[in-house]
Amino acid sequence: GGGEARSQSNLADTVAENAMRVATTGVGELDVATMKKYVQYCKAKCKPRLSVEAGQVLTSSYVKIRDDVRNRSGQSSDGADGGSEQSVIPITVRQLEALVRISESLAKMRLDSEVRIEDVNEALRLFRVSTMAANATNNNTGENSVLSAMSSNKEEIDRAQSFLRSRLTVGSLVNKQRLVEESAGQGHNAVIIARVLSVMAMRGEVMERNQGRLLKRIR
Secondary structure, X not given: OHHHHHHHHXXXXXXXXXXXXXXXHOOOOOOHHHHHHHHXXXXXXXXXXXXXXHHHHHHHHHXXXXXXXXXXXXXXXXXXXXXXXXXXXXXXXXXXHHHHHHHHHHHHHOOOOEEOHHHHHHHHHHHHHHHHHHOOOOHHHHHHHHHHHOHHHHHHHHHHHHHHHHHOOOOOXXXXXXHHHHHHHOOOOHHHHHHHHHHHHHOOOEEEEOOOOEEEEOO
């Protein structure tokens, strides 16, 4: 009845308050079950909207990425037919929608009703690292650049690699977003996980399927 509903709501509020306290102060800890409850609470309670300023940053950044890709395409083709097809990283409207969803998710985790510029900037950073690095044509150069960006977090990188290699058995097919969420629930840095997955893709250990939504362990 109504009393039970209020009790569940109060419990959810308590979980959310604890999660926010841990996130903002670093004091205390969250187990996986509590983290899952907090994520569910955020999804149910918070529907953030893109602020005008954040929307402008996202739009201008999207246009800039498209222009950069177009310019690189022209430079790399050197007049050869089809030469640019292998070097261009497609930036689609679908990916723009994904950037909006990531930005909204970051705001939800703060229980914020508004998507801020910093949420958009973080979403763009994740996009550049995970999507563009994974599709880099020069695997060695791309791998080195991603690894160098992570060099200050070697211990976290090693932990992330160990987790992913044990979690992804050869031949298995998993949902990339769920994998990142699962790893975050186990205490791993989601950004580090995304970067390590990019490196694994460059090395040929995993292959992206279904426009990057799924990951298959190759070796």
